[in-house]
Amino acid sequence: MDKRAKIFVAGHRGMVGSAIVRELQRQGYGNLVLRTRQELDLTDQRAVCEFFGRERPEYVFVAAARVGGIWANSTRPAEFIYENLAIQNNVIDGAYRAGVRKLLFLGSSCIYPREAPQPLKEEYLLAGRPEPTNQWYAVAKIAGIKLCQAYRRQYGCDFIAAMPTNLYGINDNYDPDGSHVIPALLRKFHEAKLGGQPAVTVWGSGRPRREFLYADDLARACLFLIDNYSEEEIINVGWGRDLAIAELAGLVAEIVGYGGEIVFDTDKPDGMMLKRLDVSRITALGWRPLVGLREGLQLAYDDMLRRLVFEQWHDLSPARQPGM
Numbered sequence: 001m002d003k004r005a006k007i008f009v010a011g012h013r014g015m016v017g018s019a020i021v022r023e024l025q026r027q028g029y030g031n032l033v034l035r036t037r038q039e040l041d042l043t044d045q046r047a048v049c050e051f052f053g054r055e056r057p058e059y060v061f062v063a064a065a066r067v068g069g070i071w072a073n074s075t076r077p078a079e080f081i082y083e084n085l086a087i088q089n090n091v092i093d094g095a096y097r098a099g100v101r102k103l104l105f106l107g108s109s110c111i112y113p114r115e116a117p118q119p120l121k122e123e124y125l126l127a128g129r130p131e132p133t134n135q136w137y138a139v140a141k142i143a144g145i146k147l148c149q150a151y152r153r154q155y156g157c158d159f160i161a162a163m164p165t166n167l168y169g170i171n172d173n174y175d176p177d178g179s180h181v182i183p184a185l186l187r188k189f190h191e192a193k194l195g196g197q198p199a200v201t202v203w204g205s206g207r208p209r210r211e212f213l214y215a216d217d218l219a220r221a222c223l224f225l226i227d228n229y230s231e232e233e234i235i236n237v238g239w240g241r242d243l244a245i246a247e248l249a250g251l252v253a254e255i256v257g258y259g260g261e262i263v264f265d266t267d268k269p270d271g272m273m274l275k276r277l278d279v280s281r282i283t284a285l286g287w288r289p290l291v292g293l294r295e296g297l298q299l300a301y302d303d304m305l306r307r308l309v310f311e312q313w314h315d316l317s318p319a320r321q322p323g324m
């Protein structure tokens with residue numbers, strides 16, 4: 001990308017979009033087009049079409065999505081499938097009509113089949129059924145990938161799709177019912193420490209294993225891929241390393257400085273027992289992550305504390321967090 005290129009980051013107020021904007025600014029890209037949800041509703045086809053026709057960006061990062069943890073996914077399926085389908089249809093088709101030079105669509109590791117061999121290789125896409133707890137989100141994201149591939153085949157668009165592993169970082173969502181495991185645990189352990197609670201409850205058995213990537217590392221990967229990747233095939237972004245949720249809980253307790261007991265609530269779902277990406281393709285291109293889990297957790301915790309000084313917990317939840 002030319003440093004003067006006009007770049008639209010869809011979802012720039014969310015965790016991933018704001019990390020992409022920080023990285024673009026750090027690398028000296030000054031011509032960014034950004035719209036809050038109030039300014040541009042990405043589920044509104046006409047508004048998105050008009051926006052593209054007027055602004056004519058050259059590059060697009062699609063970081064706008066309805067996202068959430070295992071509980072939000074299984075209790076709000078309609079929002080997860082409808083909003084994601086609408087946003088990606090509008091943005092991808094709008095980008096094609098406006099002659100965008102390159103677009104990067106972000107999927108997720110949950111697009112892979114529940115029973116796929118681990119680590120998850122890109123070619124396992126659609127080789128089986130997704131994990132039921134997040135199937136709604138997964139089906140929408142798979143449709144987004146296929147949209148990019150179809151527009152490449154039929155119209156020659158240089159639209160690529162990257163699949164990040166589980167993410168965390170600055171600007172995460174801390175709503176207990178909607179959040180992913182890292183912000184949920186940071187908050188639970190922090191509140192337990194302040195309240196002098198003897199125990200913290202972690203959902204599930206503690207045995208599922210997950211891989212976590214710091215959002216700023218994903219942002220670096222996105223810029224890297226825009227410059228170095230132009231294939232129809234999806235590409236994974238992660239560490240290729242995982243740990244058990246029980247180990248993660250121990251690490252979070254240590255970082256927060258909580259010394260009480262950790263108990264597991266097996267009435268809550270475990271989801272996939274293991275999710276680890278095969279990252280050999282992106283590694284072969286010359287990219288690797290930089291922020292290790294301990295360092296990243298400390299950065300995320302610092303951000304949570306900083307935001308809490310200015311906001312209240314209810315302001316750190318998705319209803320108030322313009323992720324799109």
Ligand code: GDP
Pocket residue numbers: 068069070071110134166179180181182184185201202203204208210245268269270271272275
């Ligand atoms: P997933 O990768 O789609 O399952 O997303 P999550 O980040 O929501 O969950 C990852 C794992 O952490 C699952 O096995 C959850 O059951 C477990 N987990 C443990 N405690 C919590 C919690 O307080 N919130 C969430 N969201 N997950 C938790």
